[in-house]
Amino acid sequence: MRQELQDKKVILYRRVSTTDQKENGNSLTTQLHSLRSFAKSNGMDIIGEYQEDYSAKNFERPEFNRIQDYVRMNKNKVDYILITSWDRFSRNAYEGLGVINEMKTVGVEINSVENWIEHNDPQQLILLMMYLGLPEVDNRVKSQKVKVNMRTGLKEGRWNRRQPIGYIAGRDPENPKKPLMQIDPEKGNLIKELFEDFALGVHTQSDLIQMDKYKSLKLSKSNISRLLKNPVYTGKIVVPAYDEEPEETIDALHEPLVDSSTFNKVQNCLKSRKKYTHKQSKLNAQLPLRGHLECPKCKSNLTGSPSRSKSGKQHYYYHCQHNKGCNFRMNVKDAHSGFDDLLETLNPEKEVVELFKLILENKHNQTETSTIKESKSFKKKINDIDERKSKLLDKLLESVIDNETYTKYNKELTITKDEATQGLDNLKTNRDELKEYIDFGIYMIENIKKLYHTVDVRLKDKLLSSILENKLVYIDGKYRTPKFKEAFSFIYSNIKSLESLGIKKGDTLANISLKVPEVGIHTLQYKRFNISHFN
Numbered sequence: 180m181r182q183e184l185q186d187k188k189v190i191l192y193r194r195v196s197t198t199d200q201k202e203n204g205n206s207l208t209t210q211l212h213s214l215r216s217f218a219k220s221n222g223m224d225i226i227g228e229y230q231e232d233y234s235a236k237n238f239e240r241p242e243f244n245r246i247q248d249y250v251r252m253n254k255n256k257v258d259y260i261l262i263t264s265w266d267r268f269s270r271n272a273y274e275g276l277g278v279i280n281e282m283k284t285v286g287v288e289i290n291s292v293e294n295w296i297e298h299n300d301p302q303q304l305i306l307l308m309m310y311l312g313l314p315e316v317d318n319r320v321k322s323q324k325v326k327v328n329m330r331t332g333l334k335e336g337r338w339n340r341r342q343p344i345g346y347i348a349g350r351d352p353e354n355p356k357k358p359l360m361q362i363d364p365e366k367g368n369l370i371k372e373l374f375e376d377f378a379l380g381v382h383t384q385s386d387l388i389q390m391d392k393y394k395s396l397k398l399s400k401s402n403i404s405r406l407l408k409n410p411v412y413t414g415k416i417v418v419p420a421y422d423e424e425p426e427e428t429i430d431a432l433h434e435p436l437v438d439s440s441t442f443n444k445v446q447n448c449l450k451s452r453k454k455y456t457h458k459q460s461k462l463n464a465q466l467p468l469r470g471h472l473e474c475p476k477c478k479s480n481l482t483g484s485p486s487r488s489k490s491g492k493q494h495y496y497y498h499c500q501h502n503k504g505c506n507f508r509m510n511v512k513d514a515h516s517g518f519d520d521l522l523e524t525l526n527p528e529k530e531v532v533e534l535f536k537l538i539l540e541n542k543h544n545q546t547e548t549s550t551i552k553e554s555k556s557f558k559k560k561i562n563d564i565d566e567r568k569s570k571l572l573d574k575l576l577e578s579v580i581d582n583e584t585y586t587k588y589n590k591e592l593t594i595t596k597d598e599a600t601q602g603l604d605n606l607k608t609n610r611d612e613l614k615e616y617i618d619f620g621i622y623m624i625e626n627i628k629k630l631y632h633t634v635d636v637r638l639k640d641k642l643l644s645s646i647l648e649n650k651l652v653y654i655d656g657k658y659r660t661p662k663f664k665e666a667f668s669f670i671y672s673n674i675k676s677l678e679s680l681g682i683k684k685g686d687t688l689a690n691i692s693l694k695v696p697e698v699g700i701h702t703l704q705y706k707r708f709n710i711s712h713f714n
């Protein structure tokens with residue numbers, strides 16, 4: 180028995196990490212037995228026992244914080260905090276020494292029953308630093324090994340981090356010892372639909388968050404943006420830069436949920452997303468034009484609200500804002516009837532529509548040769564870059580260039596290749612989807628009144644925002660001819676031009692080609708709608 184320890188009041192502290200507890204479930208019990216045995220054999224008075232399963236990388240530990248609070252509030256009532264070994268106390272030498280010195284200021288000594296330190300002996304300070312430093316070094320070595328192993332896994336095409344929404348953890352059927360995440364049978368298709376819906380260019384991120392079908396994904400403003408930008412959904416893995424190795428993107432082994440074409444559309448939508456030109460109001464099914472009307476008297480935006488008659492019945496009006504000092508108002512029946520008349524004027528003749536489609540398809544065929552030529556140019560550029568990257572690697576292996584030079588030029592070539600690949604993907608997307616854009620653009624013009632009256636007030640608002648460049652102005656029982664946005668105006672104005680030529684049933688592109696105005700397909704940048712929303 181150490182005489183100087185007899186009757187000293189001590190607190191026993193034992194700790195394991197979660198990993199320790201899994202691998203060695205009786206570790207806490209073993210530590211407790213060792214601490215109690217030491218205290219008893221030295222005649223010490225145990226006044227408290229604490230245990231926890233937290234990492235020793237720092238002191239953000241609830242139970243140890245409780246010990247410190249108790250010691251500060253009960254000065255001169257605690258002499259020692261006993262631990263089994265120094266790695267149970269801390270795996271951060273700097274922070275560990277700080278806590279030891281802090282406890283000394285309130286008269287409490289921290290010590291290990293396995294590696295006792297005489298704190299008053301300066302020569303033993305080096306032992307203490309060794310006991311605290313070795314666990315930290317061990318942690319750092321393990322951490323480095325984990326990083327290298329994870330990076331190796333990523334470079335093999337295996338996602339070895341927390342699975343993104345839409346995937347679950349899994350094993351490679353061909354190599355069961357290695358991870359290979361699988362598509363979540365419940366959420367996988369929802370993620371696919373999420374990308375497809377946003378790629379339409381109709382919905383904002385807030386719209387998607389509020390949709391009932393996506394509630395199970397628990398989307399938020401912070402995570403939906405990251406989700407939509409994550410290339411892992413296309414079967415790509417970004418391997419971050421490490422040491423002297425540059426960042427690179429590789430093909431993953433897991434099954435993609437989203438095709439590259441849809442993913443590229445989503446990225447374009449994220450970059451070009453603009454606010455609606457009108458100030459969004461609280462939507463009301465009785466006032467679908469609110470936010471799209473301009474006061475003919477003072478040019479302010481019209482709002483809308485109900486007015487109750489003496490009989491108690493509500494009558495809705497669009498009116499100017501009272502704080503502007505303008506008293507203009509109009510009954511919703513007049514406003515809506517006039518708008519229906521306006522929609523009627525947009526309906527083209529069927530023969531003209533068919534001819535317009537033929538013109539666009541003919542123009543498209545004429546530009547196909549140019550597209551193919553441009554596509555070949557992109558492919559050649561990509562092949563040339565791959566050859567240059569291969570030669571650059573050979574020079575590195577032959578010690579002709581150093582790592583710094585290799586990293587610099589390899590990164591530049593990778594960026595150039597990514598741009599060329601993106602250009603090639605865009606060409607393919609434009610070629611594959613042009614007909615879809617044209618078909619639906621014309622379908623919308625042919626059925627715009629039907630569409631408007633079929634959809635709910637939310638989609639009415641989006642439909643109007645997508646075709647109107649300016650607010651609507653109602654004067655003398657009708658609306659002024661509105662200014663349309665470029666894409667809608669392109670289709671509408673060309674169809675009206677064809678109507679003015681007196682196109683008749685049976686006319687073909689060949690026999691009236693001289694009368695047809697020039698139509699430029701390259702100007703058609705039409706924002707798509709999902710037709711299913713309007714049926």
